[in-house]
Amino acid sequence: MEFDIVGPDAIRDGSATDAYFDRTETTLRHAGRNPRVVAEITADQFPDGDYELLAGVKDAAALLEGRDVDVDAIPSGRLFDGGPVMRIEGDYLEFARLETSLLGFLSHASGVGTAALDVRRAAPDSLVLSFGARHVHPSIAAMIERSAVIAGLDGFSHVAAGDVIGREASGTMPHALLICFGRGNQEQAWAAFDEAVEEDVPRVALCDTYSDEIDEVLRAAAALGDDLDSVRLDTTGSRRGNFRHIVREVRWTLDAHGREDVDIFVSGGLGPADLRELGDVADGFGVGGYVSNADPVDFALDIVEVDGEPAAKRGKLTGAKAVYRTADGGHHVGLRDRAGPDDGDALLQPLLRGGEIVEDFDFGLDAAVERAARDAELCAYEPPTSA
Incomplete structure (x- = not known):
């Protein structure tokens, strides 16, 4: 075929x-x-x-x-x-x-490119990555990522697209990695990632797979210690509630435990309005369909x-x-x-x-x-x- x-x-x-x-x-x-x-x-x-x-x-x-x-x-x-x-x-x-x-x-x-500029301008001081290649035919992924970079996005997720346009793809872990280690074994997944991937890859722990974001963030901070660079929240829309409040609570909790050094990265169904709302409480964003599915x-x-x-x-x-x-x-x-x-x-x-x-x-x-x-x-x- x-x-x-x-x-x-x-x-x-x-x-x-x-x-x-x-x-x-x-x-x-x-x-x-x-x-x-x-x-x-x-x-x-x-x-x-x-x-x-x-x-x-x-x-x-x-x-x-x-x-x-x-x-x-x-x-x-x-x-x-x-x-x-x-x-x-x-x-x-x-x-x-x-x-x-x-x-x-x-x-x-x-x-x-115009859609990518929308999100760039909505969060001018934040890290913004293009995460939308999975929504389009793979044959045009390089066009998607090149257009996103032209608009000023800081990076993208698609490996082959990076080979085409001469930029290295970004990304750390999906929920699938945590699920492969099983419920209750998130620490094993985070630790295995830390041990396995290259040193120059940021240690960004995905912290909303099985339990409350606060619980998983604290467990990731304990598991990875000073190696932890960021936590990522990709909570599905049906479970978010007040997402801004969740992000603020995560920030508060990290600071209260002396982890002001850990950044918060959020993703999942975001557009310019979301980036405006969260820009002062999150350090970075992954934007998918708003960019890749643009008219x-x-x-x-x-x-x-x-x-x-x-x-x-x-x-x-x-x-x-x-x-x-x-x-x-x-x-x-x-x-x-x-x-x-x-x-x-x-x-x-x-x-x-x-x-x-x-x-x-x-x-x-x-x-x-x-x-x-x-x-x-x-x-x-x-x-x-x-x-």
Whole structure:
């Protein structure tokens, strides 16, 4: 049995497409038509103050590389609000069948990155890890974790994704480890973990498997002594009650027993509202489905010029455009051949020329992280107020 995965060869050769692009290509070739076009990938026509984080540009560039097209793009990690995030110029048949995959690369990664930015901004001073890879198809785990890191999350859980993006995965123990040692034998599980794993792995004891959180936290502190770095509370929602009160009680109890050095890490079904509520009583968070299950950004690819003349379908803005970030954090959209704002920083940068990657376009993960943090501050990005 094979996995239900569309492979990279099908993506690269354009087979990973919607059927109507096959028919479009057949029709245009039959008619002898292949106009030179400008196409733009856009979510919103005009700025509305609802910023989103762009991700997925590296994969989009890999798809377009080798095609006879010129491409400009906003680099991953920048916030956008209306207007194009990518502009493609070339003969239409050179890239027509790639639209489906291009939109998928940008839409999904940007949705995940934006959700990750929500939780990052909700707990700016806390350790926040991405724990959601188990909620998605394993073939896209690296995209999930890269997008989360771009948004500023401090780490992630998926080992193979770490191999792909060049970062080491984080994580210590699941409830399954405690259960394998049996009820009442939590100390054996914690001690075995301490003895077995590498010294540089933090000693984080999961403390809510069989009994009250306070009971297990004190037992873990006694079992591991000074080796204990943190305790993790992953209490199922049906047993939480007032979770903030539980976390505060754990903190109080640890402090009362002279263990101010032990941090508290919480996870399980958390979103931005939870991080705001718990940010002053917990030291770190693992966030899963809110990030990994994020809705994709609703990008569309539209032709806006044909053979040098403005052209767009009804409801879309005609003509090639430019987008700018101003010093006050504003986002501005204008026609490419007109002057932009006096203090505007052009967001679209040369990505490919004649199908070749422009040498100074920065795909680096660290650079994308820096861009996201800078833009989030400049644009005063705020996460949703509800969970």
